[in-house]
Amino acid sequence: MFTLHGKTALVTGGASGIGLAISQTFAKAGATVHILEINASQAQQVAEAITADGGRAFAHAVDISRQADVLEVVGKIVAEGPIHILVNNAGIAHIGTAESTTEADFDRIVSVNIKGVYNCLHAVIPHLKANGGGVILNMASVAATIGIPDRFAYSMSKGAVLTMTLSVAKDYLKHNIRCNCISPARVHTPFVDGFLAKNYPGREEEMFAKLAATQPIGRMAKPSEIGALALYLCSDEAGFITGCDYPIDGGFTRLNN
Template identity: 75%
Template sequence: MFDLNGKVALVTGGASGIGLAISKTFARQGAQVHILELNAELAQQVAEEISKEGGKAQAHSVDISKQADVVKVIDAIAAEQQINILVNNAGIAHIGKADTTSESDFDRIYNVNIKGVYNCLFATIPHLKANGGGVILNMASIAATVGIPDRFAYSTAKGAVYSMTLSVARDYLGENIRCNSISPARVHTPFVDGFISKTYPGKEAEMFEKLSKTQPIGRMAKPEEIGALALYLCSDEAGFITGCDYLIDGGFEKLNN
């Protein structure tokens, strides 16, 4: 089950955090993984790690906020291989309320978390249509549907990703393109560790425990758990699923009282 042999997958932000887990999981299941990443050196390092582990991966340096660059990279991949899967994972975080979020910060979140997803959809969908179909998976968040304190711009962006998922799923039913999204709660990534150490110096252990306990299940998710759900949704076994958002939140949305 969940065999991706012969599949070609694009993973944006595929060299760190959740994206890294998805890249490695897909490669382990036989996919040819193309890592689209702003950090070219890190992407190459991950591609080499995957190759050493017996997988197939290539690194591509691209700023997903720039449409011409995205189209150039994805067209070049499509000229060599038939693209089957797009995972829109790349994104950036921001802390702030509506009246404390600067215009420049709001634009930065928009350019990466909304426009970046759109750019990848714009560049990839024509190839999926030409190939007879495929799968798109977008990384949303519980912030799209739950009021999270101090996450105004981020929540706005993830709400847009959620809506784009529904729109794309509906528009391309006839082209055999499935589109779903995943909405994680807190996931233990290097970003979380960096945020805690920067924001709460000297209280790292205490704050990690506090943030972990905001999930009713009592801990943060592991990136590999998100990768496993991504694998299922991009596999042939999920062939009857489209237009759905999957919570993977340790009970955060439904069980928090």
């Protein structure tokens, strides 16, 4: 079950954190994985590690906020064969309220978290249509549907990802394209460790415990757990699922009362 043998998957931000787990999980399930990353050397290292482990992966340096760059990379990939899966995972975080968020910060979030997703959808959907269908999985967040303090721009961007998911799912039903999104709560990635080290030096363990406790289940998610859900939603076994948002949140959305 949950095999991706014979499938080609594009994973944006696929060389770190959740994206890395998705790239590794998909490769183990038999997919040929194309990692689209702004960090070229990191992407290459991950692709080489996956290949050394018996999988198939390729690295592509691309800034998803630049549509011409995305179109160029997607064109090169399609020239080698059809695309079956797109995972829009790349994104950036921001802390701030509507009052404290600068215009530059706001524009940066929009360019990556919203426009970047749009650019990839715009580039890949025509090829999925031409190939008779496919699967799109977007990475949203519990912040798309729950009020979280000091996450104004980030929450806005993830709300846009959620509604883009619904729109694409509706528009491409007749083209056999499924589109869903995943909404994680806190996931223990290197970003979390870096955030704590930067903002709470000397208090990392204390603050990590506090952040972990905000999930009723009592811990943060592992990236591999997000990867496992992504694998299911992109597999043929999930063929009846489209237009859905999947909170994977340790009870954060429903049980924090």
